[in-house]
Amino acid sequence: MIPGPTPIPQSILKAIARQPIKHRSDEFTSIMQEIYTNLKYIFQTKNDVFIFASSGTGAMCGALENILNPKDRILCLVTGKFGERWAEIAKLRGAEVDILSCNFGEVITPKMLQDHLSLHKPYKAITLTHSETSTGVANDLQSLCAIIKKTESLCIVDGISSICAMPCKMDEWGIDILISGSQKGLMLPSGLSFLALSAKAYEIHKKCLFPSFYFNFSLHKEALKKNTTPFTPSINLIFGLLESLRIIKNIGLENLYHKHKKHTFALRDAIRAMGLELFVKDDAHASYATTSIIPPNGIKAQDIIKHLQENYNIIIASGQQELEEKIFRIGTLGYIHNEDLIQTITALEQTLQSLGYKFENKIGTQTLLEKLKMP
Known part of the structure; x- marks a missing residue:
């Protein structure tokens, strides 16, 4: 009864407990094709959704390492430990980081965000946490995204513990980068993370001076066109993911x-x-x-x-x-x-x-x- 890793259904455990297959094979490509399609349903998007062999923090790194250049301005909305993590990653990229925070156990209100933006120069990106696992608070994501959407800033959202638990509509709400992890609502062991990417975010990525190698958006986008991954995936977790997504689609x-x-x-x-x-x-x-x-x-x-x-x-x-x-x-x-x-x-x-x-x-x-x- 912890916030993650969460319990795993027997059918998913059974799917994982088999011999791995060659990840450059027709069988694996067929599996990935179904997975990529179903991930779009989970993320409520028509955009690409990448799969990384990492924890959710890896997807957070991927999000910022492919967007930020030194001296770029970024605003991090902090309601707990994982909101702080966005700021820590951004600082290591040499970005100029502003933080808008509240007392833990409370939320960043739309008025707080609107007032802050009215007093500061534009930001390249704004990060926020939907469900802050460390405190148990959930921001009003739809309202916050609506404010960000009126600016030129990228809207980057940590949906690690909200995906499959709370409405989180990437396209409808104007989210540019939405991430999650396998060990939460997807009912899998830890080890996979996911990143959905808007066309706007991808265009900004092209101007990144020092993009990530492992989490590189361009490499993953090219691999996705072939229904594969650029590097060796966690094959048995992929088997489990296939079953998990089928279960979730069946439930709705x-x-x-x-x-x-x-x-x-x-x-x-x-x-x-x-x-x-x-x-x-x-x-x-x-x-x-x-x-x-x-x-x-x-x-x-x-x-x-x-x-x-x-x-x-x-x-x-x-x-x-x-x-x-x-x-x-x-x-x-x-x-x-x-x-x-x-x-x-x-x-x-x-x-x-x-x-x-x-x-x-x-x-x-x-x-x-x-x-x-x-x-």
């Missing part, structure tokens, strides 16, 4: 969004019923991928996490960096079912009672069950 994105939303708000209501405080206060700003919870006074987050794992074999996540002792996180991303949530809340109630926290017995589980019955 709208149904997946509904499931993730229902699980998130049922969990949030159960947590509130137990008298606990949510780190993200406003439901409108809640990520559908992960829920961050503030432990009761006198009880350490690490003690809750340890007790759940040792006594119930349920694994949840701590906060990260400065939030490590301040919150614990429960993931609702990917291959999670009602039964998983029920078992987790039941175990959390018993854990908190064992650690001395007083609240109405079984109120969390009862609330969760009531909310899960709702359409």
